[in-house]
Amino acid sequence: MNVPALDLDAVQAFVRIAELGSFTRAAEAMQTTQAAVSLKLKRLEERLGCRLVERTPRHVQLSARGEAFLDHARELLAANDRALALFATARQRLTIGISDHVAGPELPGLIARMNAQDPHLVIEIRIGSSGDLLQSFDRRELDTVIVRLHAGRDDGECLAQEKFGWFAAPGWQQRAGEPLPLATMAEPCGVRALAGRLLDEAGVPWTEVFVGGGVTAVAAAVTAGLGVAALAPRMLPLGAVDVGRRLALPDLPRLPVLLHTRVVDARPRAALAALAAAYRNAVRG
Template identity: 35%
Template structure:
């Protein structure tokens, strides 16, 4: 007898794979955690293989789970496209997202993949500019949403959805952090991280000189990895070959990096709301942390 897989079970399976957690997946698919667990038990019974291996609080896929994931994504995507093709009220049109280049590199692939699967008829336009420029675009109503570094200036109206450690970094293979004065590679004068880095070094009595300045995160990282300078990056931006520096090397602690979501309040739309939900689901690391602390 031919075994047919339930697309709802596969959708939940994909959500768990992408979030790494039954709890977060339950929020994504709007089910209780017990319902999600029951669905996955039935899916494992249907395929006759174990799909998950518990890794602490996380849910890691087994080798068979990894094999199923590609099929599940394609089946769910095709199902959504079929439904959208016959839905009179299916969302379509254009939505514009602003994001700094470093966040685009780290976060956009997952966000775009999720959004495209659920809204295949929507055109997504992406604008890459620094956070302060994006906040200006939002205020002017020229873009729909923006992912920004939330500061006192840029983040007044932002919904903070993610918090990461801000870290001093240098190259593993070089010793720029031992030089006096310390050579720095940072963003332009409007960059909040640049201001924080220089302020903390001054307060700690550590001499520094600005060696490289660029609005492009890739250029700043290149200066670090080539061993020319020290910089600051959020934890998720750490790259192979970077060394994290701390008080033991003479680098003072830095405040956390808050990542926020700005919305165009002038022209709210269902498309923007749908994209915002995908962004929050993909980036949010505060909800679970708050729940764990309670």
């Protein structure tokens, strides 16, 4: 005998009514209207050929048939959920560390691009110094890091070579006879170490006047007129100017942006490829 199957939405409506004791609350739980819930129940009762719910002006009560059907209804919904779970797309997590000197103002747009590539991917991003992030990567705490070239490392994929300069606020002037006031990030920042080494080799006396916990803080110190900072142009505060030539400061080399990853799965790899391409465009632009 070919018997029509039960409507699972109707079965769910019945269970919600039984559990919540109200057509109104059942409708709210199912994000629909009370009329729609009543119609679903009516069709289920017609399909089963019996009344499942006794309606009174003050409350809702299951009939004897309804009481007997409730456990079976719950089992039917649970079996349906288990079957669907076999085919559900698991949400994968991609944990990325990005150097503070690399993250930049483009980061929100880059995250949006990754999300557009795979909306079901859980993206976790940590910002820090290149050295700290590489250590976390080596401890397998991060899936991927995008960092500056770090001393003692020759691995990683080079995404781009980024120009750096010596920047200060417009109109800033160094006081005669005083060492160069430098705004830097805290150790173990590789850019900080490079800037200090180049100044020492060139015989330029300098002193730290500001140490920031990130590039944003260093850029703020430059804007405030505290001194000079070694920064990439895309990290600059509005209006900052390169004072390297005017102060006869040593040239800063282009610094590579490197990608280190152990990701091999297709989905996160595709999202990572979108991020890497976006960084290439941002840095080269």
